[in-house]
Amino acid sequence: MKKITCLHPTWLIPVEPRACVLTQHALVICDDKINALLPSAQAYQDYPDAEHIVLAQQALLPGFVNLHAHSAMCLLRGLADDLNLMDWLTQHIWPAEKQHVSDEFVFDGSLQAMAEMLRGGTTTVNDMYFYDQAVARAGIASGMRTVVGCSVLDFPTAYADNADGYLAKAVAAHSAFAGQSGVSFKLAPHAPYTVGDESFKKVVALADKLAIGIHCHIHETADEVATSLQQYGMRPLERLHQLGLLSPQLIAAHMVHANDADLALLSQTGVHIAHNPASNLKLASGFARVHAMQALGINVGIGTDGSASNNKLDLLGDLRMAALLAKAESGNATALSAAVALEMATLAGAKALGMGDQIGSLVVGKQADLIAIDLSALETQPVYDPISQIVYAAGREQVSHVWVNGRCLMRERQLLTMEMGALLDKAAWWQTRIASQ
Incomplete structure (x- = not known):
């Protein structure tokens, strides 16, 4: 027997087509998929035995896609601001990670981060960290759609000794x-300044296999670009292009320092x-030319x-910040409208992950x-x-419901797959452990 749920929001925002807002409409979920979008009156008539949920004064829209995150690092929140x-990386974060990051740290931190993200309307995360299997287990436990980014570096950490070691763990x-x-x-x-040419070639070969x-991470800071010019005689993006990385299979995080030639290469590839x-903004990296x-x-995506x-x-x-910054950076108040910003946080992120059809x-x-x-x-x-109101005025505390694969993970602000008290206890335990060393 298939489970059918009919959601009746005040505003239904499908994202496709852009800027579309449907009123007096319902969305029908059949098991894990969207089965229909139709007038509410017709939904009551066509699905009399379904569970009907009225979402008064609420907007129903796709869940957000977080296109770049290091989830477990929430346990280091506020450690070095x-x-x-x-300085942040070499003097504070990397030493703390060397001392504390483990399978347990990554599972606990990822689970806490996923709870926070779900409460803010994020249903998919594209992560990048260590202990890949711990991230995957946290995704399964939380119910969040999880893309596990298996980190590769040319220097040792508690997780692996060299690029070959990281790649072997990724395969496993x-x-x-x-x-x-x-x-x-x-x-x-990780980045052009932490991964050498031979390791990048191995990454490309394994990704293809x-x-x-x-x-x-690419072109995050001006120093990264300057260092690459000194060391390789070319900008990082050009170097990666020569190594075969640039394609629709690549997600470049940050891309703050991009000149016209860089943008043309990104568009071409x-x-x-x-x-x-x-x-x-917080790391003073600069303003991306979105x-x-x-x-x-x-x-x-965002x-x-x-x-x-x-x-x-x-x-x-x-x-919201992305929309405002794009206007200031470009000097154009019409840049990055609310509808485009919402699309960046949903469909654009999905397309980047190769999930645009899902x-x-x-x-x-x-x-x-879905989120309400x-x-x-x-x-x-x-x-x-409602689109403008969501982007420019609403806060994450106004996210009331979350569904992933048709499964309700949060109802009326209450998480259904994780226990808040246990998450808070774990956060406190890690704080005590990290602060005392």
Whole structure:
């Protein structure tokens, strides 16, 4: 017997077509997929035995896709703030990770991060960290759709000794979770300044063999570009192009420092961009040329980065920031409209992950990854345009319901797959352990 649920929001925002808002409409979930979008009155008539849920003064839309995150780093939130990127990494984050990161750390931190993301309307995360199998287990436990980015570096950590070691662990994780619903994998070479040419070549070869994509920090800082010019005689993007990385299978995180030639190369090769506005601001990395990218047809999604450099996994807040920054950076108040920002946080992220035919918009046949946002609060009244209100005025605390694969993971702000008290206890335990050393 198939389970049928009919959701009746005040506003139904399918994302496809762009800027469309349906009123007096229902969305029908059949098991894990979207079965129909139709007038509410017809839904009651056609599905009399279904569970009917009325979402008064709420908008129903696709779940957010966090295109770049280091989930487990939420356990390092606030540990080292107000520093530039390389000081933050080399003097604080990498030493803390060397001392504390383990399978247990990554599972506990990822689970906490996934709870935070679900409470903010994120239903899919494209992660990048260590202990790949721990991230996958956390995704399964939480119910969040999880893309596990298997980190690769040329220097040792507690997880592996060298690039070959990281790649071997990636293969093992990919094999261990083969066929697991809701979990997939990418190779995640950290950055051009931490991965050498031979290791990048191995990444490309393995990604082709496993038929999985690649996720990498690229052009995050001006120093990264300057160092590459000194060391290789070319910008990082050009070097990666020569090594065979640039293709629609690559997600380039940050891409803050991109000149016209870089943008042309990105457009030509079909690379996707994970824009991280909050992290870019906090680490003083700069202002990505998002409006120029989109004008060239480059697909740009939104990421939070890790909560050690954000400091929250709030995609709704970050999509507002992305819209505002694009206007200021381009000097064009019409740049990155609310509807385009919402598309970046949903369908654009899904396309970057190769999941555009599965999630990212409310289309019949797609997986039922949905969220409801309550706009009844004083802070989001009156509602002239619900899309504009979501992007520019709503807060993540107004996300009321979350479904992934048709399964309700949060109802009326209450998580259904994780126990809040246990998450808080784990966070406190890790704080005590890390602060005492």
